[in-house]
Amino acid sequence: MDRKMININANLVKESEFSEFEKDGESVQVANFALVKKYGKGKEYTNCSVYGEKVEIVKEFGKG
Secondary structure, eight states, X not given: OOOSOOOOOOEESSOOEEEEEEETTXXXXXXXXXXXXXXXXXXXXXXXXXXXXXXXXXXXXXXX
């Protein structure tokens, strides 16, 4: 299964959280964030995690 890209049209719930961990002796950056999409009277929340080079893209996200 190819998991390279997914498009979600939603709003950022709060500011993204950044951290890093070590795997096989290398540092790996992580960005965690939550999105919300309104559907009529309801809402759908999606928790997301991004690893490695793609973390730089998440740094440009703004709440709203």
